[in-house]
Amino acid sequence: MDLPFALLPDGFGIAAAAILVSASFFTSALTAAFGVGGGVAMLALMGQFIPVAALIPVHGAVQLGSNTGRAWHQRANVYWAIAAPFLIGSVIGAAGGAFFVVQLPDALLKLALGLFIIVVTWSRIPGIGRLGAAGLTLGSAVLAFVTMFMGATGPLLSAFFAQLFPDDRKALVATHAAGMTVQHALKLVVFGLAGFAFWRWLPLIVAMIASGYLGTVYGTRLLEALPEKAFRQVFRIGITLLALDMIRRGATALL
Secondary structure (H helix, E strand, C coil), X not given: CCHHHHCCCCCCCHHHHHHXXXXXXXXXXXXXXXXXXXXXXXXHHHCCCCCHHHHHHHHXXXXXXXHHHHHHHCHHXXXXXXXXXXXXXXXXXXXXXXXXXCCCCHHHHHHHHHHHHHHHHHCCXXXXXXXXXXXXXXXXXXXXXXXXXXXXXXXXXXXXXXXCCCCXXXXXXXXXXXXXXXXXXXXXXXXXXXXXXXXXXXXXXXHHHHHHHHHHHHHHHCCCCCCHHHHHHHHHHXXXXXXXXXXXXXXXXXC
């Protein structure tokens, strides 16, 4: 058996791996530049190649590496004062989500993921400004709970933090990375305790993380240069098409 095939899970081709590793660069650059979008884009794309049973934990591992790299690269702009309430809320939410994470049927999960991607891509979350420590803890708990079985809560967290940093885009992007690092780390602990075999996907995960860090370096340089409004419009259309295809496949499986 050729070495590249030996490093991949059974039935997972080199072409699919190459697409995901390449996409990790661009999705990480997208999030580093805009603070939102890369996780959803990667989730939608991974849903085309990875079985649903492995989709959320593998995506979580890749996003943990991507967000850790971004938080480190942009560490000078992380707003650490919100760390304590955010961490407390995330632990509470992850503990609650652990009771549901392995109980969703394949087809229903596809439908839920597709609908979730569309909602967070096109909607805004109002009324979360002027939150104190208690409000931040509660919001973090809800986000952590959702990310246990929905995966890409990056846009939700970005909208959450946007109210806290209305005039400091660099703080928003960097603090978003630190927050998602916490939530994805908690998610991996829960999936590990549930028995998910991360080792089967480890070579692919490591390759995607390495590619993603290069994307983070590039995206950080674009943070203040790209026309954000036009770029997000094109991005939203592409993500919506991928999400609609995921919904189609989930609905087909239910028929």
